Amino acid sequence: MFDKILIANRGEIACRIIATAKKIGVRTVAVYSDADQYARHVKMADEAVHIGPAQSSESYLRSDKILAAAKLTGAQAIHPGYGFLSENEDFADACQQAGIVFIGPPVSAIAAMGSKSAAKAIMEDAGVPLVPGYHGSEQSPDVLQHEAQRVGFPLLLKAAYGGGGKGMRVVESAADFDEALQSAKREAKSAFGNDKVLFERFIRNPRHVEIQVFCDEHGNAVYLAERDCSVQRRHQKVLEEAPAPALTEKTRLAMGEAAVKAAQAIDYVGAGTVEFLYDQSGEFYFMEMNTRLQVEHPVTEMVTGQDLVEWQLMVAAGQPLPLSQDQVMVTGHAFEARIYAESPDNDFLPSTGVVEHLRTPTEVDGVRIDTGIEQGDEISTFYDPMIAKLIVWDIDRDRALLKLQRALREYRIDGLTTNVEFLRRLAANKAFKQLDLTTEFIDQHHDQLFATDTVDLNTAAVAATLWDVLQQQPQTVDSPWQRADGFRLNQASxxxxxxxxxxxxxxxxxxxxxxxxxxxxxxxxIRWQATAQDDCLTLTADGHRQLAYIAEHDNGLSVMLESGRVSFQRHRVADTLEQDGPAGELVAPMNGTILEVLVAAGDSVEKDQALVIMEAMKMEYTIRAPHAGSVTQVFYQAGELVSDGAELLIVEQEES
Structure with a gap:
């Protein structure tokens, strides 16, 4: 086993790997950018090395800096985590050339699966079922348009060298193909440095089921159950569970064997994930193989009782797999909820800001939190907006789902917008409980998942007021003159x-x-009583007791009740004075970078015409005209940074 490893990643990923390394006595080295100087993963590691500016292209994606840090600290191996350089064959090769073990698959396996189109060809030869599509190397617009007509619409465009939903577009008709193609290529180029795409027939209402595989250098290969990752937004997973519910044992066996066959076809070593589409007829099709550990691996750990990072370290050190296939046991059921800084009510756009208040569920048996964020940390535009992963386990799906709902009620974050309330509604959704699983789940149950808040505003406002009263009340009151609760002589306070x-x-x-x-x-x-401890207010109204949790920020506070969360501003006159911007102004939905300005002052535009393309949180956003009219002013150019709410341009409405 290694004495010291370097983790070439950040956030919860690095923290997760460090936890296992500490457990087995392996020393760890963290790397960090300017933005992560005080990050949790830096504090957890035994050593830490600064590698550059906040931009990942100048820090976490710089293989030369990471290798230099490994040599400086004497690290024998590098764990790339997932994301960044984890599937970069050049980095894996550079590690090998430097005499440092890459904790991942061989360079040849990364290369084979690095191109989704090449991977499809390999899987086809290996007899793994595929969705009809185009995976060729020819990328001219005419060829792609011709092949799209052959495959048929709707189809799904994908970046050939990436994942995470970036560069992915659903194209409903031939008329939409060209614009979707150009957008997908731009986003793929930005995220992965390669704009090659592939596409395949878009299967409606499928489930996304994936298999965790593991192989060693001694010819052993196993699959560790399956995960259902169907609940997604923007083709990115939101809620995962293991094992995948409502699959027959015959299907489980066939999927597992197909996944192992896929891994063996490329002489795989280490942890990998083979992803399948599972349609309503019971058929399944190979999507892709990720040559790394995945974000949702904890649910597999919970149901198998295995530490998959420990398995990675063992295999990378040349040891055999600790279990054979017939020794792999699956017990109970597990869920993972991804907690993001994002606004579900605004198309899940990432949000930025400081985590001003953070209280998490107690990590008891069956409740686990993987995070790299602490109270006071900033969620910036530079990295993925994930705050944490909440993982729960219990003896069956129903019990695990109840545990998830309770843990989400206990997860309290304030200072920026998060998806916690959305996850609460999702976990409590009747259709989800009844296994109506599909990658279209969120769209199909939009009305229930985005329901208007049912919080009693009066109760929330009284809770806020009583919190103020109790916070101003001294711990020891010797006379009425010391009281700060509105006491008045000869009349009720x-x-x-x-x-x-x-x-x-x-x-x-x-x-x-x-x-x-x-x-x-x-x-x-209404007769109210209240006591406060830490951030918890015990609130009683005419004999009905409930808990309210309070988070203060600037001149306001948030009240979190069983029924939801409400934010208030303590009234100031200036807060009520609103100034409407000029008619037709268009603003940035969040902090980001202008990629392209498609119009100039004086241009005439049609309603919904693309005007500006910007990038934030590694995703691309198109600003479109709200109405037909003329562009009168443009305030930014390509390459410039913009702040949330910044006015980008003005389109004066065409007179009717």
Missing amino acids: GYRLQLQHDEEMLDITLQRDGDSFVQHHNDNS
Whole structure:
């Protein structure tokens, strides 16, 4: 076994690998960019080496800097994690040339699967079932258009050298093909340095089922159950589970054997993931093989009881797999929820900001949190917006789902927008419970998953007001003159707070009556009692007790109740004065970089015409005209950075 390894990654990925290394006594070296100087993975590692600016292209993607850090610290092996250089054959080869073990598959295996089109050809020769499509090397627009007509619409465009949903587009008709092709190529070039694409017939309502495979240098190969990753947004996974529910044992066996066959076809060594589309008829088709450990590997660990990172280290050190296929046992059921800084109500656009308040569920038996984020950390535009992975296990799917719902209720984050509330609705969704699984699940159940908040605003506002009262009250009160609860001589003490929620102003007035506060609300009198500890407010209304969790920020606070989360601003006059921008102004949806400006001042445009293309969080966004009209001003050019809400250009509406 190695004495010291370097982790060529960051965030929760690096933290996950460090945890296993510490468990088995292996020393670790972290690398970090300017943005990650104080990151959790840097603090966890035994050593850390600075490798450059915040931009990943100048730090985490610089193989020369990472190899120099390994040599400097005497690391015998490099674990690439997942993402960044984990599937980069040149980096794996450079490690080998430098005499440093690459904790991953051979260079030849990465090369074979690095091109999705080449991978399809290999799988076809190996007898693994494929979806009809085009995986050729010819990339001229005319050839691609011709092949698209042959395959038929709808079809799915994919970056040939990438994953994670980047460079992926669903094309419904031939009329949409050219624009989707150019957009996919740009995004693929930006994310992976190669704009080659492939496409295949788009199968509606399939499930996404993948198999974890492991191979060693001694000819042993096993599959470690399967995972269902069907619930996705923008072709990126949101919620995963293992084992995949409602599969017959015959299908499980066939998928597992096909996955091992795929790995053996390229002389694979190490951890890999073979992904399949599973359609309603019960057939399955090879999608791709990722030559690395995957983000969702913890659900496989939970149901098999195995540490897959430890397996990676063993195999990379030349040891045989610890189990044979007949020794692999699957017990219970596990879920993983990916907690992101993003806005589900705004097409899941990533959000940026500081994690000002963070409380996580207690990690008891069956509850695990993989994260690289701590309270006070900033989620920036430079890296993936994942905050954490919440993993739960129990003896069956129903019990595990209940545990997931409870853990999500206990996950409290404030300071920026997250998907926690969305995940809560998803885990409680009736169709999800009943196994209505498909990659189109979120779109098909949009009304339930994006339902209007059911939070009682008055309860939330009273909770905020009582929090203020209790926070201002000294721990020890020797006289009424020290009290900060609205005490008045010869009359009942009172407290008033004006709170703004979105466009609504709430005026909360409470009168103290003994150990209670009385509120006159909608012709009723409500008697409230409250106590506070840490961020928890125990709130009782006329004998009904509930918990509210409070997070303060700037001049406001957020109240998290069982029914949801509400943010308030303590009222200031300036907060209520709104200034509408010029008619037709178009603003950046988030912090990012302008990739291309498609119009100039004086141009006439049609409704929905693409005007500006920008990139943020490694994704591409197109700003379109809200109406027909004329461009009067353009404020930014390609290559410039823009802030969330920055005015990009003005389109004056065409007079009717």
